[in-house]
Amino acid sequence: MPNLAGPAVRLIDETGSHSSSGLVEVQTANGHGTVCGLDQGAADTICRLMGFQEGSVVKGACSSIHGHNLCGSRGMPVAMQQLSCKGTEQNLAQCQWVVPRGECLEHFHDSVVECHGGSASSSFRTALRLVDAQGRPSQSSSGRLEVLLQGHGWSPVCSSGFGIGSAAAACKSLGFAAVDGNPVHSCNEDEDICGTALPQVQLLCDGTEPDVSKCSQKVGDEVFCAPHENDVARARTPLCTGRHRLQHWLQSTC
Template sequence: LTGGGDRFGRVTVVINGEEGTICNRNWDSREADVICRQLGFSTGEIYAGTYTDVAKGKVWDTHFMCTGYENDLNECVLGGWELATRWSCEMHKDDVGVSCYSNVKLTTLSGRSGSSGAVQLYKNSRWWRVCDDGFDDFTAKKVCEELGFVDGRSICCSAFGVTYTDVIANNTLHCDRDDKSIIGCIKDKPCNSSFYASAVCFSNYSIEENKYNFSLEKKDSGHVKVDHYGITGRICSRDWDDKDALVMCRMSGFSNGIAYQHSESTVLEVIRGPYWLAGLNCTGNETDLMACPHNDRTDLGNCSNSNIASVLCYNGTE
């Protein structure tokens, strides 16, 4: 793999003694699984990020027909290697890339992987959501280090919303100082909370722990967006009322406002992010939502079936 890191990047091959890349004309998640397994990982997916270098050399094309269970691309049915002739292939614009995983990954509800999301553990040849019992910041850091980051923070309570992937019922994930890998962090304890754990990973140690930036979906209305750790998220609608909305609207330059609850299904996942706050209990006199009693990422409570805190702001007494 080139143009990325130890576990992700552009796939390079050597055909007839010439090194080159592969055009992704017939490449899907099954081929990604196989190439990652061939490289010593458990599973993989198509890489959707950018590359850190400029690709050079030949671009090869073939028709892959993998089932996804092979251990080597050579075990798949191939249509024969030939030089790519499509312009986008020739210019390395469609080079195949993969992200490979051994034991853990972070995913959003759509299945996209990245630097934040629900923690998933690879066990018995499938991915499971990790129970949030015992999942703390040190464990999140260990997860993030395994994914190539330097630090991380935990988020409790199924923060990315309802999921249809099973939570491991008979294991939890909690790392101690002497655990050398994530596998050593798996504990034989039942999941009592039924919530899944989430994490956000960082590429450096410059983390602003207490910085929250608030904005609205629209100029004067919509769901409240919360930017924390560089990730845009939301506020759980549990206990969200007009007093909380009034404070948010004043922060946005309005004199008044009322609360409502925004359905999760109407907000694109790519912009809604995790729940960062819950249980807001403003008096209405505060100048900032963070001055109100609230629960943060460590104690969100049950928000997995909640709607998103939203406001309608206005001036005067409309």
């Protein structure tokens, strides 16, 4: 049974690149996994989490989408089967699905989605992640905080101005109950967790926001943050606390 590590979702095209149309992959504790079957509401939720206005399910076998085989590779995890959403969820934990089994595990029925209408109201997607010192998705509530920027991939978050309110909003977006009570660390306090990319996101939240997309934000050239040492990072103590909602849902229903 997959142990989903966060709300991050992506679409991968025939070249293996992130795209607005492609194979649906959901972040799990064992890497990204595919989705075996989903409905229109799920397509809308996935695309809105990525910063688009709506989505559509691409019909047909994943092995022959516009002449390309987009199915997941053999041995790749299958994260969900029959994913069903209303289209308004803040993260995939609020949707319904079943544990993949049977033919789903062979990737013959992997889902492909196409997103439409890039959002002009938010500079970044609501997808966040915590990564460990090796750059892998963290399997705990500690790590370097990164945000998925539209068209630019994952970016570290600048620690300047990142207070308890921003940490609370980030933890909600990641699916945790609350922020840890200890002060937020910057990367220079945990050198092994420092990233290599220049932080391009600054979050200014009061903690009441349902997710970081509702926070005041600075992106790109608006951010004046020294590289590496000013990343938001918690390598040795948790950034967030409380049982992860996705883990709780899976363990209580499966």
